[in-house]
Amino acid sequence: MDSGHIFFDTSTCRRNNMLFLGNGDFSFRGRSMMSMEESSKRRPFFSSPDELFDDEYYEDQLPEKKRRLTSDQVHLLEKSFEEENKLEPERKTQLAKKLGLQPRQVAVWFQNRRARWKTKQLERDYDVLKASYDSLLSSYDSIVKDNEKLKSEMVSLHEKLQIEAKDMPKEETIISDKKTDTLSVDIAEIISMKIVEDRVSIGSVGSAVVDDGSDDGTSYLSDVFVAHESQHQNNEEGEALGWWGNMLHNGAPVLF
DNA sequence: TTGTGTTTTATTGCCTCC
DNA sequence: GGAGGCAATAAAACACAA
Numbered sequence: 001m002d003s004g005h006i007f008f009d010t011s012t013c014r015r016n017n018m019l020f021l022g023n024g025d026f027s028f029r030g031r032s033m034m035s036m037e038e039s040s041k042r043r044p045f046f047s048s049p050d051e052l053f054d055d056e057y058y059e060d061q062l063p064e065k066k067r068r069l070t071s072d073q074v075h076l077l078e079k080s081f082e083e084e085n086k087l088e089p090e091r092k093t094q095l096a097k098k099l100g101l102q103p104r105q106v107a108v109w110f111q112n113r114r115a116r117w118k119t120k121q122l123e124r125d126y127d128v129l130k131a132s133y134d135s136l137l138s139s140y141d142s143i144v145k146d147n148e149k150l151k152s153e154m155v156s157l158h159e160k161l162q163i164e165a166k167d168m169p170k171e172e173t174i175i176s177d178k179k180t181d182t183l184s185v186d187i188a189e190i191i192s193m194k195i196v197e198d199r200v201s202i203g204s205v206g207s208a209v210v211d212d213g214s215d216d217g218t219s220y221l222s223d224v225f226v227a228h229e230s231q232h233q234n235n236e237e238g239e240a241l242g243w244w245g246n247m248l249h250n251g252a253p254v255l256f
Numbered sequence: 257t258t259g260t261g262t263t264t265t266a267t268t269g270c271c272t273c274c
Numbered sequence: 275g276g277a278g279g280c281a282a283t284a285a286a287a288c289a290c291a292a
Contacts, residue, residue, distance in 0.1 A: 065286070065287095066264085066265055066266070066285075066286045066287075067265085067286090067287090068263095068264065068265075068286090068287065068288085069264085069265085086279090087278095089277095089278095104266090105265085105266085107278085108265065108266060108267090109264095109265080111266095111278095111279075111280075112264070112265070112266085114279085114280085115280080115281080116263095116264095118280095
């Protein structure tokens with residue numbers, strides 16, 4: 001071998017600071033290594049270091065620029081990839097022969113194809129997750145709206161009760177107690193119906209809002225009704241607003 | 257025509273497995 | 275320790291608007 005020659009792959013020399021690489025036949029990684037003699041049969045060499053930087057030299061003699069595969073080659077590779085996205089050595093050699101490519105090129109194509117597939121798969125997974133998130137978000141929003149509506153209903157009914165209690169003559173207090181209690185029961189019924197309605201329409205997601213955590217499906221509200229019954233019995237001389245007033249002042253916000 | 261963004265081909269370094 | 279896989283990246287090829 002002439003020691004005055006420099007043995008570099010031309011395209012790689014230009015691109016990668018004169019590493020001896022390029023067509024897959026020879027690399028620093030030790031894969032697909034080719035002897036200098038073999039390499040010299042396939043590659044033109046520079047007769048002097050100056051030629052390394054001579055553009056005309058490349059135009060005339062550059063053996064291979066990066067070339068795109070033909071559509072037929074790509075078609076066959078795609079077909080093969082569909083069958084099996086990993087490439088065992090025998091299949092690699094066969095494909096390379098069939099396509100007139102270096103085995104290394106086939107391997108690289110599969111490598112890049114797997115990377116593209118992975119990216120697409122990530123995009124698909126993202127879309128599925130996003131759809132799921134959007135759906136949950138819209139359920140949540142509707143629950144929040146219902147909650148707000150119920151709150152405002154409760155406030156207006158409370159105000160009504162206060163006005164009624166204020167205008168009531170003293171002697172009618174006992175009757176008033178009964179009246180407000182009746183009204184309270186009406187309100188409780190409205191709310192309980194609304195909640196049952198919500199549960200039917202939104203399923204388990206909705207039940208989480210008022211559920212007391214017990215497995216039998218009973219809600220916090222059912223306990224309230226039980227409390228109401230006992231309080232009602234023990235509180236006949238109580239305040240005008242009865243249990244509902246107490247609930248509003250003390251415990252009702254627990255619900256919301 | 258040219259500037260710019262995207263896609264494709266190829267390399268490099270690191271990691272794992274046998 | 276070698277072979278092969280993957281992530282990151284470079285660079286050529288290509289597409290396309292201005």
